[in-house]
Amino acid sequence: MNTNDKTELVIIAGEVSGDHHGAGLITALKKRFPDCQVWGIGGDRMIREGFHTRYHIRQMAFLGIGEVIRHIPFIRRVMRDMTEQVHKRRPAAVILIDYPGFNLRFARAMKNLKIPVIYYISPQLWAWGRGRIRKIRYLVDKMLVVFPFEVDFYARYGIQAIHVGHPLVDTHYRAVNPKKMISPDDCILGLMPGSRHQELDQLLPDMLKTADILMRKKKITRTLIAAVDHISDDFYRSYIKDRHKVAVYRGPLAGFYNELDAALVSSGTATLETAYFQVPLVIVYRVNRLTWLLGRLMVRLNFIGLANIVAGEKLAPELLQQSFTPERAAEEISGLLDPDQNQRIRHKLRIIQDKLGEPGASERAAGEIVSFIQGRGDPHE
Numbered sequence: 170m171n172t173n174d175k176t177e178l179v180i181i182a183g184e185v186s187g188d189h190h191g192a193g194l195i196t197a198l199k200k201r202f203p204d205c206q207v208w209g210i211g212g213d214r215m216i217r218e219g220f221h222t223r224y225h226i227r228q229m230a231f232l233g234i235g236e237v238i239r240h241i242p243f244i245r246r247v248m249r250d251m252t253e254q255v256h257k258r259r260p261a262a263v264i265l266i267d268y269p270g271f272n273l274r275f276a277r278a279m280k281n282l283k284i285p286v287i288y289y290i291s292p293q294l295w296a297w298g299r300g301r302i303r304k305i306r307y308l309v310d311k312m313l314v315v316f317p318f319e320v321d322f323y324a325r326y327g328i329q330a331i332h333v334g335h336p337l338v339d340t341h342y343r344a345v346n347p348k349k350m351i352s353p354d355d356c357i358l359g360l361m362p363g364s365r366h367q368e369l370d371q372l373l374p375d376m377l378k379t380a381d382i383l384m385r386k387k388k389i390t391r392t393l394i395a396a397v398d399h400i401s402d403d404f405y406r407s408y409i410k411d412r413h414k415v416a417v418y419r420g421p422l423a424g425f426y427n428e429l430d431a432a433l434v435s436s437g438t439a440t441l442e443t444a445y446f447q448v449p450l451v452i453v454y455r456v457n458r459l460t461w462l463l464g465r466l467m468v469r470l471n472f473i474g475l476a477n478i479v480a481g482e483k484l485a486p487e488l489l490q491q492s493f494t495p496e497r498a499a500e501e502i503s504g505l506l507d508p509d510q511n512q513r514i515r516h517k518l519r520i521i522q523d524k525l526g527e528p529g530a531s532e533r534a535a536g537e538i539v540s541f542i543q544g545r546g547d548p549h550e
Contacts, residue, residue: 176205176542177260180220181251181275183229183268185364185397186438188212190290190336190531191266195220197535209251209263213398223251227399229271230365244271252278259284261542265309266290273301276308285310287541289534291319291330302326311541313534316479317526331537334530337442342528344423347447347515351430351508358389358502359425359432359448361439364397366404368435371455373408376433377415378495379502384414388503393418395425395439431505433498436474440485444476444521449505449514450485452476453493479524484517 178198182191192214195207199219208221210229216222224247248271255263255278262285265272269292276286291314294301305312305328312330314320323330358380362373373394380392391414394405405417418425426432426446434440436454443450452474477483486501488494505511 176202177258178202178205178207178538179209179251179255179260179263180207180215180266181210181263181268181272182212182215182266183210183226183271185212185226185399187266187268187290188214188226188398189340191215191220192218193336193339193531194264194266194289194534194538197531198538201535201539210247223254225399229268230367247271248275248278251275252282255279255284256282261285261545262287262310262538264289264538267292269294269301273304273308276304280308285541285545287311287313287538289313289333289538290315291323294322302328311537313537315530316524333533333537334527335525336530336534337438337445338522338525338528339531341423341442341445342522344421344427345446345522346423346427348427348430349512351506351511354390356389356391356430356506357428358383358392359429359434359443360392360394361432361434361443362394363435363437363439364400366400369400369404369408372435372453372493373405375493375495375498376453377408377412379433379498380415381412382495382499383502383506386499386503388499388506389430390414391416393425393428395422430511431502433502434485436487438475440474440476441479441521441525444480444484444518445525447515447518447521449511449518450476451498451501451505452485452487453498454487454489455493456490476518476521480518480520484514484520 180191182188188211191211195218210224211220211222212226263279265288267290279286286309288309313333314330315335317332320330320332360376362369362376383389394417396417396419402417409415426448429448432443432448432450434443434450434452436452440452454473472478474485474487476485488498
């Protein structure tokens with residue numbers, strides 16, 4: 170296949186982090202396939218790069234077993250519609266970005282249609298889903314991973330995975346500028362409550378109460394909440410109410426992280442991003458009891474926070490389920506705001522940059538995808 174040929178690709182990214190990574194990938198792919206059409210499930214960042222959404226990530230953001238069960242009819246409709254569209258349009262490949270609950274089922278449908286499947290940003294099977302390894306081996310034609318240890322993990326199960334690096338580095342490697350010291354006159358706490366409405370419902374009220382305690386104790390002077398594109402300011406303000414020293418931040422994330430003295434972060438990719446910017450953080454996580462119990466049966470790691478997992482040590486305290494209370498979180502954050510401790514932790518967090526390596530992940534991933542498609546020849550001949 171010539172790179173000037175019109176190529177159609179499907180991308181499925183069901184979460185905010187996937188939207189960010191998908192946007193970088195689309196940019197890199199269009200350098201190689203300038204006329205390619207890319208469509209599927211994604212968000213605002215991907216749309217800005219020319220992606221055509223059939224479903225937006227805001228429609229797919231389900232948290233916990235209960236939410237998934239309530240939305241099964243909708244999920245089935247999406248699955249059926251996307252499968253029918255792929256069958257009709259016959260894209261060169263389907264690219265899956267994390268989001269394994271939906272994506273592995275979709276991969277099976279693609280297998281039946283004989284459409285090649287590329288997985289970019291592997292599901293965290295090394296943490297909780299080893300029972301799905303057999304599905305990956307059978308359903309996925311090419312696995313692209315972002316952490317070096319994932320190559321060895323998949324190799325143990327007879328799967329060749331290619332390490333392309335982490336796209337987070339592409340986005341931020343030039344922008345990291347951590348604070349050199351804490352200013353008592355402008356000490357800022359960052360809140361990252363997640364990208365789903367359900368996460369905000371579960372976490373933001375107690376995050377704000379934590380900030381209230383720290384304000385009363387004069388540990389901080391103001392609080393910034395990192396907003397996500399598809400959640401309105403009004404939704405955040407419904408929780409902020411009359412707190413005058415709390416603001417919603419929208420803008421380049423580097424401008425957010427470089428302002429912070431410490432952060433309270435919902436478990437997920439945001440913990441890795443916060444640590445990459447060397448911001449001392451406390452990781453919090455809370456879901457319904459059934460989801461938590463099922464998760465604990467599957468998780469095989471000592472830590473739940475991605476920053477701690479990648480570092481290989483507990484660089485950030487983790488307050489999980491009932492352990493996350495405003496009083497406990499305020500105590501942990503207070504420790505991080507000690508000037509000497511703050512700088513010690515920032516220094517230790519540099520390991521995240523070392524672990525994530527050099528920029529170029531999106532370009533390398535796009536190169537692997539192009540080579541794969543070209544190696545298959547024209548699928549319609």
